Amino acid sequence: MSDSETARPAAAPDAFADARALPAEALRIASGYAFTGPALDLGALLWDGDCFPDARIRVPLTVLNRHGLVAGATGTGKTRTLQLIAEQLSAQGVPVFLADVKGDLSGISAPGVSDDRVRSRSAEVHQRWTPAAFPVEYFALGGLGHGIPVRATVTGFGPVLLSKVLQLNRTQEQSLDLIFHYADAKGLELIDLKDLRAVVAFLTSEEGKAELKGIGGLSTATAGVILRSLTAFEARGAADFFGEPEFDTGEFLRTAADGRGVVSVLELAAVREEPRLFSTFLMWLLADLFHDLPEVGDVDRPKLVFFFDEAHLLFDDASRAFLEAITQTVRLIRSKGIGVFFVTQTPKDVPSDVLGQLGNRVQHALRAFTPDDQKALRATVRTFPDSAYDLEELLTGLGTGEAVVTVLGERGAPTPVAATRLRAPESSMTPADAAALDRAVAASPLRPRYAQAVDRESAYERLAAGREKAGAGKGAGESARRPAGKPAGAREEEPSLVEQVVGSGVFKSLARSVGSQIGREITRSLFGTARRRR
DSSP: OOHHHHTOOOOOOOOOTTGGGSOHHHHHHHHTTOOSSOEEEEEEEEETTEEEEEEEEEEEGGGGGGOEEEEOOTTSSHHHHHHHHHHHHHHTTOOEEEEESSSOSGGGGSBOOOOHHHHHHHHHTTOOOOOOOOOEEEEEETTOSSSEEEOBOHHHHOHHHHHHHHTOOHHHHHHHHHHHHHHHHBTOOOOSHHHHHHHHHHHTSHHHHGGGGGGTOOOHHHHHHHHHHHHHHHHTTGGGGBSBSOOOGGGGGOBOTTSOBOEEEEEOGGGTTOHHHHHHHHHHHHHHHHHHSOOOOSOSSOSEEEEEOSTHHHHTTOOHHHHHHHHHHHHHHGGGTEEEEEEESOGGGSOHHHHTTOOEEEEOOOOOSSHHHHHHHHHHHHTSOOOSSOHHHHHHHOOTTEEEEEOBOTTSOBOOOEEEEEOOOSBOSSOOOHHHHHHHHHTOTTHHHHSSOBOOOOHHHHHHHHHHHHHHHHHHTHHHHSOTTOOTTOOOOOOOHHHHHTOHHHHHHHHHHHHTSOOBOOOBOTTOOBOOOO
């Protein structure tokens, strides 16, 4: 298949061939999706148990930066909906970011295989199904898995997001913010977790306490909690995610040589047991895009569509300040040309202030086996506009690959609620094997830039060097300083943990060196993430 065929845009809808066969209400719904500009083709209208293949349900390309929600119970087809949307966005030149929690989306780089299910579905919705592969770049958090490593510096990640992954309370979060404030003001970049531990230890030492007096101080007890949380965090393997080279999220905005958008697939299967970590890392990627990209206003197509899978994990146990920052980021990032789609099981997983900003909805089936399920079902129905359907009955009766859809029209008004039988993806629905993933990563133009971790000199290394120097000086003058009558081999009093980590002489040297610099504070975003200096 030629590139031009692969990159074909979704055609404008023909006049409904079976318009006279459509019931009046179904015709009214279908008319709400008859857009004139470029649009993604989701599927065909379902009404009263029948599928009307020429009544096409679509979403305009121009409104995809108005965000969206893909929801539904496990096994109802959410992953294939993501794949279907990602394929069509790529074909129309829009880059896509996909978080692949279970490894189900890696096959998008290979053409699909026609089987009975594909043939049946394409016939039902009048889809001219053609196998197609799409340009894909694979990424992996910290290099754990098959993909280009995605790392953040601790300075870049910031105190708000780090507090969430460390599960700090409000007081501890404020204390961590003080630590970052001090490091920023002194020009002390925190590259990895050991740098942060060293600075925390310094600020609780006798020499360091004076440094924070002007901004509120830091209690020894709170610092101890932060240090223990960092140690436990590292013990779970988190050190791999922090360091250099820090990932540039601008890499997600690329297009292929043939004009199609590159689909960036972040493999999360290797870290799926750390949901708090990977969900917060996804927020870091989004926050980094938000404060690094210029304002573009309304655009004819998004610069990137970002799919945030397992979105409920981001909101679980989130502080009020964290939720407010998410809300504001989602509200403002559309002006940067970025569309965000949250993917979760029910709309109630998403706070109402965020849900109210999601203009495009694809709701797969819900289960109603328990009282809690029934309550969630009724809550979901209330989030939809008035509908000609009995949504409670419809949402529990949808089949796999069917969904209730409402989107924003070309003028920004919501479309009628439409039950939809969705099209089949044209790329492979089977995960790519490990060998294929490794070949793709080895051939990536990004590999030379990000594959090898770099541990350049930072606070920790400077401390280690200073301790050696201080130790050498101590050894030379030990005889002169030894109290009278104390034997040379007598055991010295064991230093405290803080003293072992930092050493007062070292920190005096460190304080002098950073104090001689012009204090500059790094510009931080709503989430406390540092602005990248590109």
